Amino acid sequence: MKTIIAVLLLCAGISCSTKRVLDKNQEVKIANAYYKKWSSAVRGGGSGVIIFINLKKDYNLGKDNIKLLHVYFKGGNSKLKKQSKSLYQGYIVSTNNTIDIELEPLPKEVEHRNLKQEKTPFNLAKDEGVLCFIKNGKKQYQKINLEEQQLKNIPM
Numbered sequence: 001m002k003t004i005i006a007v008l009l010l011c012a013g014i015s016c017s018t019k020r021v022l023d024k025n026q027e028v029k030i031a032n033a034y035y036k037k038w039s040s041a042v043r044g045g046g047s048g049v050i051i052f053i054n055l056k057k058d059y060n061l062g063k064d065n066i067k068l069l070h071v072y073f074k075g076g077n078s079k080l081k082k083q084s085k086s087l088y089q090g091y092i093v094s095t096n097n098t099i100d101i102e103l104e105p106l107p108k109e110v111e112h113r114n115l116k117q118e119k120t121p122f123n124l125a126k127d128e129g130v131l132c133f134i135k136n137g138k139k140q141y142q143k144i145n146l147e148e149q150q151l152k153n154i155p156m
Contacts, residue, residue, distance in 0.1 A: 022122070022141050028066060028131060029056040031086070033144050035073065036151040048093040051078060051146065053131070055086040066135045072122060073129035073146065 031054045039047035051071055055061070061068065070079045071090050078090030122130050122141075131142045 022130065022143050026142060027064070027135055027140060028061070028068070028133060028142055029059045030054065030131075030144060031056045032147070033129070034147040034149045036149050038151050046093055048091060049074060050151075051080075051090040051092070051129070053080065053088045053090075053144070055088075057086065059086070064135065066133050069132045069134060069139075071129050071131050071144075072124070077132075 033051070033053045035049045035051045037047070037049050039045075051073060053068075053071070068080045068082075068088055070077050073090075073092060076092040076094075078092045080088040080090045083089050122143075124130065124143075127146050127148065129144050129146050131144050133140055133142070
């Protein structure tokens with residue numbers, strides 16, 4: 001009986017340690033964050049959002065020992081890529097405007113992997129996102145607000 005209780009307590013402790021908790025402090029100093037919706041002009045070419053995160057001027061992530069990983073937004077997530085000293089960018093591709101052409105049936109394990117989509121582990125409002133980063137070796141999460149901006153359409 002004692003071993004059963006010990007196992008249950010151990011499982012409860014492990015599940016609590018993997019829980020994702022949003023930080024109250026704004027560790028990453030953001031000047032502005034916004035997104036732009038995009039859609040391919042070609043049927044089946046895809047669509048999605050581009051996320052831009054501008055850090056405050058003269059803010060140094062390395063000084064605070066912070067590394068940006070990815071952002072959760074609109075039911076998806078994206079790795080963040082450094083574009084300049086203070087600009088990070090991510091892409092979330094939607095499946096709304098895509099067409100898959102299959103010449104032969106996919107094996108079951110590949111089909112299952114393609115259908116599996118990661119759900120956002122946070123309850124977010126319409127224009128809210130969560131920034132995931134590592135500070136001093138510990139993974140942390142920070143809620144951010146993203147403003148929608150219009151993508152400039154360029155004729156082809």
